[in-house]
Amino acid sequence: MPTFFTTIYHWFAGLFFSKHAEISVVGLQASGKTSFVNVLGSGQWSEDVVPTVAFNLRRVRKGNVTLRIWDVAGQPKFRSMWERYCNGVDAIVFVVDSSDKEKFDTARFELHGLISHPHLGGVPLLVLGNKSDVDGHATVEELIAALHLTKIKNRPVSCYSCSMRNSHNLDIIIQWLSERGH
Numbered sequence: 001m002p003t004f005f006t007t008i009y010h011w012f013a014g015l016f017f018s019k020h021a022e023i024s025v026v027g028l029q030a031s032g033k034t035s036f037v038n039v040l041g042s043g044q045w046s047e048d049v050v051p052t053v054a055f056n057l058r059r060v061r062k063g064n065v066t067l068r069i070w071d072v073a074g075q076p077k078f079r080s081m082w083e084r085y086c087n088g089v090d091a092i093v094f095v096v097d098s099s100d101k102e103k104f105d106t107a108r109f110e111l112h113g114l115i116s117h118p119h120l121g122g123v124p125l126l127v128l129g130n131k132s133d134v135d136g137h138a139t140v141e142e143l144i145a146a147l148h149l150t151k152i153k154n155r156p157v158s159c160y161s162c163s164m165r166n167s168h169n170l171d172i173i174i175q176w177l178s179e180r181g182h
């Protein structure tokens with residue numbers, strides 16, 4: 001059981017050593033952005049997630065890093081908002097439904113359109129191939145090829161396969177996000 005002094009110590013340590021990162025989560029509708037933010041924030045997985053209207057802002061603490069996460073809607077009418085919510089962030093997370101290969105061309109078009117904005121140059125990009133629990137999902141190599149990720153030269157790019165349903169690769173994603181803290 002923590003003593004009074006260890007509690008005070010952790011409180012002080014949190015004050016002086018805490019870091020912050022601002023993250024924007026974008027991607028086509030139903031790729032699993034809100035599920036990702038929910039699982040990250042509270043470990044809560046649900047089949048029934050309401051499609052996001054506009055955006056949600058969520059604050060998530062991981063270790064000594066506080067993440068301010070913009071979960072932006074993915075339906076076509078909301079995609080023009082992505083650029084605004086990516087402005088000034090420490091990282092962009094682009095979520096793809098890796099089991100829905102018919103949407104890869106649209107995902108590539110939207111991703112490259114977004115990162116072509118000059119003021120977003122240099123912002124680290126994390127591409128998540130979500131729904132790896134679904135049979136026939138694309139591998140990381142297939143996603144890298146389909147989304148032309150090797151053509152992106154003006155920023156660090158990472159790509160992981162993951163599943164919000166079974167938390168596959170959640171630990172390395174949290175690690176990646178925490179490293180954006182400053």
Ligand SMILES: Nc1nc2c(ncn2[C@@H]2O[C@H](COP(=O)(O)OP(=O)(O)OP(=O)(O)O)[C@@H](O)[C@H]2O)c(=O)[nH]1
Nearest residue numbers: 029030031032033034035047049051052074164165
């Ligand atoms: N099988 C499986 N289903 C998932 C996974 N992640 C999300 N889903 C499901 O996919 C559907 C859409 O998830 P959301 O999190 O609402 O997707 P979104 O990207 O936020 O969608 P918008 O808000 O409309 O842009 C929901 O039915 C989720 O339960 C996953 O890892 N595996």
Ligand SMILES: [Mg+2]
Nearest residue numbers: 033034051052
């Ligand atoms: Mg959503």
